[in-house]
Amino acid sequence: MGAREAISLGPESFSEAFPFHFAFDEDLQIVALGRALKRKFPSIGLGRPFSDCFKIRRPTDFSVCSESFSDKKTLYLIEVQQSTLVLRGQIIKHTEQCFLFLGSPWFSNTEDVIAAGLTMDDFAIHDPVIDLLQLLQSQRMAFQDIKQFTERLKTQKEKLSQANRDLEQQNKTLQQTEQRLRHQESEARKLALVAAGTDNAVIITDANGLTEWVNAGFTKQTGYELDDIIGRKPGHLLQGEETDSKTAAFMGSQIAEGNSFHVEIVNYTKSGEPRWIEIECQPVQDNQGGITNFIAIESDITARKNAEHSLRQAKQSAEEANRLKSEFLATVSHEIRTPMNGVLGMSELLLDSKLDSKQLSLLQTIRSSADSLLAVINDVLDLSKIESGKLEIHQETFSLRSLIDNVLGSVCERCSQKGVELNGIVHHSIVDSLFGDRGKLQQILINLIGNAAKFTERGEVRLEVYELSRYNNTTNLEFTIIDSGIGFDSSESEKIFESFRQSDSGLARKHGGTGLGLSISKKLTEILGGTIKATGQLNRGAQFTCRIPMKLATAEQNTEPPIEQINARVSIEGIHASSSKAISNHLTYLSIPHLICEDEAASLHFFKSSDDGPHLKRVIIRDEAQHEAKRFPLPSGVKEIERITLVSIGGKYHVSPEERVLLKPLRFLSLKNSLQATVEGLAANTNPNSASPQIVSPRYRRILVAEDNPINRQLIQEVLHRLNLGSTIVNNGNEVLELMENEAFDCILMDCQMPELDGLQTTREIRKREAQKEGSDTQRTTIIAMTANALVGDRERCLNAGMDDYMAKPIRFAEVKSKLLVTEKDGPLSESSSPLPTPKDSGIRSTLEILIDQIGSEAVLELTQDLLKDAPIRLEKIQKLQQSSDLEPLQLEAHSLKSVCQTYGLTESATLLQTIETAIGENQRTDFSDLITRLVLAYGEESAKLKKTLDQLQTTQETAS
C-alpha cells in the first residue's frame, strides 16, 4: 500500500477526524454526514437537498449549484438550517459526483458551544476551536484582572491622596504645635525673666502643691529663702492667725481639683508680720492635659487694703452724714411747719376780719410768704420721702380733664397777673376716666406748669395732652408744657432735673423756690413708670415733655355718669389760637359741632347753614376783646344766639350780671357746665370778679376736739367758731372716752400726743367699742388726726390706728374748712400755691398779735401769764425727770411744753424740747443735762422777750382803747 493509500481513511475514522463534515452530490443532495452533525441534527437525512439543510452565509450572494463549488480556495461559512450553528471550512470536489465539506463549528465565545448543544466530544481532538476559545477566555480573564487592577490602583490612588491630605493636615497641625511650642517657649523665657525680675512673689509647685521653686521676689516679700520652703506647701509656712480659714480651704480644694483661682488672703512674713496678699494661681498642663505644676503669683496689696478700709470708713461716714442731713432736713422742716401754725392760721383768720387796705396788703404778703415757705418745706419733705423710697402709689379713678383744670388753676392767678396766656389742650380722643395715682400726676404737672409760669414774663404757657398709643387697658399719654419764658441753655437739659438746682443760681433769688420741683417731678414720673425730658433754648422758651402710662378706668371703676348730649352748635370767634384749640378739642370730646372763625359774619354763616331742629342752641364763644366788635343782624331762620365771653381775671372788661362768661384759662368743666346751663336756659351767674359763690353746709354737726395744749385748744375753738361750728373740747384721750359713754359725736379732731391716753390709743379704743356695738344704730365717728409730727409714716400710723383723715399742724383755716364743711363745688384744694419770697421772721411779736386778734388780748394775757407761771415748774420737772430710768414721762412733758412754746413763738426752746422728745422716741441715750441746760437758758431769754412784747402790746392796746 502506497503512502497516499496508507493515509486514506475509512468512513469511521473520517467521521472521527471530521465530525462536522458532510458531502453532497452534483444534484446537491446530501450523501454523507459527520458524527457530530448526525448526532446533533438527526433531521438532516441522507438524500435531502443541500438547501433544505444548509445555507451559505459566506461568500454572500452565493448561488448554490454544483458549478459554484468547484473553487477549492473559497472559505465557507455555512449555517445549519433551523439552528444557530455556523460551520467554518472548505468544500473540495472529492470526485466528479461528490463535494465534501471539511470544517468545524465557528464560535467566538465558549457560551456559544453550550448554546449550540455541543460537548467536547463532538469535536475532533485535533480541532483547536475549543482551545482557541479557552485562550480567548483566558485573555478575558487577563482583561478582567487588568480592570480589577486598575480599579485597585484607582482606590489606592484615592487612598494615597487621602493619606497625602491627612499628612498635609498633620503637617499643618505639627507646624502649629511647633509654633505654639516656640511661642510657649518664648513665653516661658519671658515669664522666667519676669519671674526672676518681678517684685511679686512667684511660686512654682508640683501637681500636689509642694513647692519646687520660688523667685527672689518671694524672698523679698516673705523673708523666706527657697531652702525654707522647697518640698513644702506654701500655706503651711505663710498662713497664720488672721488668715481666713475659708479662703485657705478654698485654695486647697482648687489645687486638688486642678483649677486656677484668684484670692486675697492674709499671709505672714518670716518675721511674723501679717500682710494682705493677692494670689493668682494657674495650673500648668502637659500635652495630654495632665497637670504638672501650679504657678502662683503673689502681690502684696496691704497698702491697697488699708486704703480700701479707709475709703469704706469714709463712705460710711459720708452715708452717716447723709442720713444725719436727711434727719436734719426732716427735723428742720418739721420745726418750721410747727410755728407756721401760728403764722398761717392767724393770718387766715385775720384776713377774714375787718382790715384797712394797707393792713390787708401786709397780711396778704405774710400769708403768701408763709404759703411759699410751706411749699418749700413740702418740697423738701416730698423729696426726702421719694429718696427714702417710702412713697406709695395710691390708685383711684379720676377725670383727666378735671385734673387738667386743677393744674391750670394752680397757676392762673400768677399768669393773669403777668398777662401771660395760659391754655390747656386735651386732645379729644383721650378717654377722660382714668385709673391711677391722680395725686402724683397732678403734682408733676403742677410743678412743671408752676415752673413754666415762674420763668415766663410774657407770651404763653401751654399744657398739651396727647395720646401716643393705647394697648389693652393702658393709654400712653404725653403731657407737654410749653412756655415762652427765659428758657435754658440746651446743655443744661439733663442737669435741670438735679435736686437743688436752677439753671442759674441768681434765678433762684429772683424767682424763689428750692429748685426741687423738677427733681420731684422727674422722680414722681419715674415712679409712675414714665419718662420726662426738657428741651429749650436760652431766651427762647422751654418745653417739658412727660410720657406716662395710665390705665383706663374699667366700667366698675368709672363712677362718672355718662356725658349727656348738649344740643348746641358753637362758633369759637376771634379767640387766641391755643385757646381755640383747647375749646375745639373739648367740644369735639363733647360731640358738639363747632367752627373756629374770626368774626361774627362767619359765625352767622355757620349757624345759617345748620338746621338741627327747634331746640338747638346756637352759641358764640368769643374773647373779651371781641366785645366791641361789629354785631350783624341775625340771618333768617336764626332766632336767637347765646354769647359766652372768655374773660381774664382782673381784666378791664366789665361784665353785666346777666352775661354768660367763662374765666381764662378755659377749663373743661366750666365750659361744659356753661354750655349745659345755656342749653337749659339757666340764668348766668358766673361773675369772675366776685368770689365764686359757694353754698356751704357743715359736714358734721357734733364735733369733739381733743387737745391738751390750752393755746392750741383756744385756737382750734376760735377757728371752729369762725366756721359757725360748735364743738366740745377735752384735754386727753380718757376724757374723750368718758364723754363718749353718754354722748355721740360725728367727728373728733384728735391731737396725737396727749398725756395719759394719746390720740392713737384713744382711736383704737373708740373703734373697738364701735365694733362691739355693731348692729345697733351707732354711727361710725369720723376721727381726724392733728399732729405736729409731719414725718414720713406719720399719716400711715394715724390711719392704721383707725383714723379717717389727717391734718398736719400748723392747722390751716382752709384745711379745717375743707374737711369740716361741704361746699357745692367741692373742688380740690389748692394745696400748693405759688412760692414767693420767704418771710424772715415769724417771731414772738407777730405770734402774739395774731393770738390777740383771735382770742382777744385778755385771754392772751391770761394764758401768757399762765405760761410764764407754768413753764418754770415744767422745766424743773424736766430737770428732775432726766434722772429717771423711765424716760417716757420726760418725753410727754417735753412734748407738752414744746407745743406751748411753739404757739408763743418761743422757737429755740421748742427746738430743744423737740430734740429731747425725738431722742427719747428713738431710744437714743443722749446727754440730756447739756440739752436741758441750753433749754433753761433759751427759755430764760425767750420768756423775757415774751414778757416784754406782752407789756408793749398791752400798752398799745390800752392806749388805743
Next chain:
Amino acid sequence: MYGLVNKAIEGLVVENYGEEAWERIKKEAEVDVDLFVSNESYDDSLTYNLVGAACKILDAPAETVLESFGKYWITRVATESYGHMMDAGGSNLTEFMQNLPNFHTRVSMIFPNLRPPRFEVTDIEQKSIHLHYHSHRPGLQSFVVGLMKGLGERFGDDVTVSLIETRSSDPIHEIFKVSW
C-alpha cells in the same frame, strides 16, 4: 503556579474569613503581593507559604485547608473561569473524568509555563474509576481529594475518594479510587 491559583486561595479565605484574615495570612507568609494576575506565573513557594500560613492563622491542618481549596477550585474558580469549558467537559462525572487528561492538555496549551499535573483514568466502572495523579509537586493529595469532591458536588453525586496506591517515582504517581 499561575496567579489564578493564588487568587483562588485569596478568594477562599476572604469569602470565609474576611479581608483581615487574608492580610494576616499574607503577612505570615511574607507575601507582599497586592493583586495576583491570573495569567502570570508565580513561584510555587509562594503558594505553599500561603497554604502554610493559612493553616497557622486559621488553626486548621493542611489536609483540611487543601481539601477545602480543592472543592473551592471546582465549585467557584473553575466554574467562573472555565465554566463553559467545564460544561463542555462532560454532562456527568464519568464523562468529565474521561475528558480530564485532554482538559489539562488544553489548559497547558493556554498557559505555556504551566506544569500541570497529569491525570489518567482507568478501571472505569459505572460508579467508580481509578484516578492516576502524576505531579511534580509534593503534598497536594488532599487538594486532589477536594477537587474530586468538588466535581461530585458539581454533578450532584456523593463522592468518596481513597488513596489506593502511591508509587514512588518522579513525578509522584498516586492512584485514587473515586466512587459515587
